[in-house]
Amino acid sequence: MALTNEINVMNKEEIVNALQEGTASDVADMIIENIKRNNEAIQNRIIEEAKTFNVKNADEEALARRGIMPLTSDERNFYNEAKEKGSFGTAPLPRTIFERVFEELKQNHELLSKILFVNTTGISDWVLRKGEVAPAWWGPLTEEIKKKLEGEFEVVSTTQNKVSAYIPVSKDMLSLSVEWLDKYIRVLLGEAIARAFEDAIVAGDGKDKPVGMTRKLADVTGGIHAEKTAVKLKDFKPSTIGKEILAPLSKGKDTTIGEVILLINPTTYYSKMYGIMNIIDQYGRFVKQDLPFNGTIVLSAAVPEDRIVAGEARRYFLGVGSTLKIESSDEYRFIEDQRVYLAKQYATGRATTDADFLVFDIADWNK
Numbered sequence: 001m002a003l004t005n006e007i008n009v010m011n012k013e014e015i016v017n018a019l020q021e022g023t024a025s026d027v028a029d030m031i032i033e034n035i036k037r038n039n040e041a042i043q044n045r046i047i048e049e050a051k052t053f054n055v056k057n058a059d060e061e062a063l064a065r066r067g068i069m070p071l072t073s074d075e076r077n078f079y080n081e082a083k084e085k086g087s088f089g090t091a092p093l094p095r096t097i098f099e100r101v102f103e104e105l106k107q108n109h110e111l112l113s114k115i116l117f118v119n120t121t122g123i124s125d126w127v128l129r130k131g132e133v134a135p136a137w138w139g140p141l142t143e144e145i146k147k148k149l150e151g152e153f154e155v156v157s158t159t160q161n162k163v164s165a166y167i168p169v170s171k172d173m174l175s176l177s178v179e180w181l182d183k184y185i186r187v188l189l190g191e192a193i194a195r196a197f198e199d200a201i202v203a204g205d206g207k208d209k210p211v212g213m214t215r216k217l218a219d220v221t222g223g224i225h226a227e228k229t230a231v232k233l234k235d236f237k238p239s240t241i242g243k244e245i246l247a248p249l250s251k252g253k254d255t256t257i258g259e260v261i262l263l264i265n266p267t268t269y270y271s272k273m274y275g276i277m278n279i280i281d282q283y284g285r286f287v288k289q290d291l292p293f294n295g296t297i298v299l300s301a302a303v304p305e306d307r308i309v310a311g312e313a314r315r316y317f318l319g320v321g322s323t324l325k326i327e328s329s330d331e332y333r334f335i336e337d338q339r340v341y342l343a344k345q346y347a348t349g350r351a352t353t354d355a356d357f358l359v360f361d362i363a364d365w366n367k
Contacts, residue, residue, distance in 0.1 A: 039168050042188055047172055050180045067187070068179050072096055079178035086174060088326040088341050095121060097182070098322040101190045109194050110298050111201060114261050114313035120346075121321035161209050161348055163200075165192035167326065167341045185326075189343055193320075201318060201349060202263060202302035202309060210349030213263070213309050213316060213357035217350060230307060233360040236276050238292050245310050246293055248358060260295040263309040269299055272306075272365040311357030318349035 071079070074094045082088045102119045105112050167188050173181060204212035206225040211217060215225040233244055250257050264273065277289050277297070291297070296313075303309055323344045351357050 038191075039166075039188065042191075043168075043170060043173055043184065046180055046184050046187075047176065050176045067183050069100060069182065071178060071182060075182065076178055079181050083174050083178070083181070086171075087328060087339055088169065093322065093324045093326055093343075095322075095324060097186065098324065101186050102320070104186065105190055105194055105197075108190070109198070110296075111198055111261075111263070111300060112194065112318075114259065114296065114298065115201065115316040115318055116314050118317070118319045119321065120319035120348075121324070161346065163193055163196050163209075163320075163345050163347055165189050165196075165343045165345070167192075167343055169339050169341060193345060197318065197320070197347070198300055199302045200347070201316065202300060203304075204349065210318060210347060211351070212349075213311060213351055214359050217354050228354070228357075228359045230359045230361040232364070233308065233362050235365070236273070241292060244360070245358065248355065249310070249312060251355065257312050258294070259313050260293060260310060261313045262291075262295060262297045263300050263303050264297060265301060265303045265305045265307065266299045268303075268305050268307070268362070269297070272362055273297070275366075306361060306363040308360040308362055309357055310360065311351070315352045315356035316349065317352070318347065320345055320347040322346075 072094065075097055078091055078094050078097075081091050098121060099119065106117055107113065165188070167185065169184075173184055176184075200210040200212060202212050203214050204210040205215060206212075206220065207223045211225050214228055216228055217225065219226040231244070234240060246257070246260070249260065279287050279289060281287050323346070326341045326343050328339065328341055
């Protein structure tokens, strides 16, 4: 459902030049220009689809292939009111719309599907484990056991960090049917926050954002969590994987570790791991290799080049909840002839312990 061809349409060279050679103003202009290009591409694609596809005459399967979902009466009323008034912001966003966005995020983004990704809309606090907790015990619940259990859990606020997504809506978009308008809102909201979430999950410094897998939980200065030290990984042989990755991740665990993810930058994967994971057999055929453990390689641009982040995926918690509002934002009228709206979500995220995710340096591979 994600319009991947329309996302990030600014090419890599433009972005690198702006970051390396430009001033702060140049970088800001680059970010705004990229937002404009992305959003215009998505709007244009959906408007063109709407012109050539009749929603009313299509069956559910045909609609689903185009990312068009059946709407509840509340959802239909929400979009019809926006069309009649020519703007959003007067009625609350139906909870079911955000629930659908949340589920689509899990389906369309591999990293979000692997971690403990929880919809916390309407929930202000969440209980997290600090480490390994005995699931049961023999005998009475003594004061000693109570004290141990109390020390192993922590209540975290699910509203401590705010992530905002900008949603520009042109007059042409509001002239479309409510089904197409719903698709546009879901696609734009989902893609915007997915990119923010992935960056935070991997490398968030904890300052007004989640604490990423590459950051230390307890080492904090001025609200910023220190980065973990990357350990050199000499190769990707089974013996090295067992000793340097699986053994440390298993240490202190009462149960066998679950699925392990290896997060790696796409550029690094293709230059340093692709040849390891894909070989040519005696008949000249390409054969993809399986990992020698319960694991998955996940490509993420949020990971720095020449690094691998390894850990048990379900040991990272990310809770996200919607304010269920789409508010008018005249402050951000950076796109001509379009009204810009702001959709706010609250999120909190962190690993269970520092030992749950390890950072490796593979700069020396394939030199």
